[in-house]
Amino acid sequence: MPIVTFLKTGNSINLPNHSSLIDLEDSRDNEVSFGCQSAACGTCLIDVVSGMQNISLRNEDEQDLLETLDLDDEKLRLACQCVVHGDIIINPQS
Secondary structure, eight states, X not given: XXXXXXXXXXXXXXXXXXXEGGGGGGSTTOOOXXXXXXXXXXXXXXXXXXXXXXXXXXXXXXXXXXXXXXXXXXXXXXXXXXEESSOEEEEEXX
């Protein structure tokens, strides 16, 4: 099971392999704010501090919104669009 660790607090959440980070929303330890859940608002912006290789690649919707928001740093992702298959450390930006 992949472990999602939040940089600021050190809290961790286990997710089943190949889960979407949207699944964090149901956890009481979640530190990511989710809005639209469809790559339209940017509320769930995260900085992937470690484990980028353990997250799915950006899809077209995510890429379009990040470009619109002028966020071209490859470490910035929309949590609602990420599927994890290994341990990651993230820093929520909202």
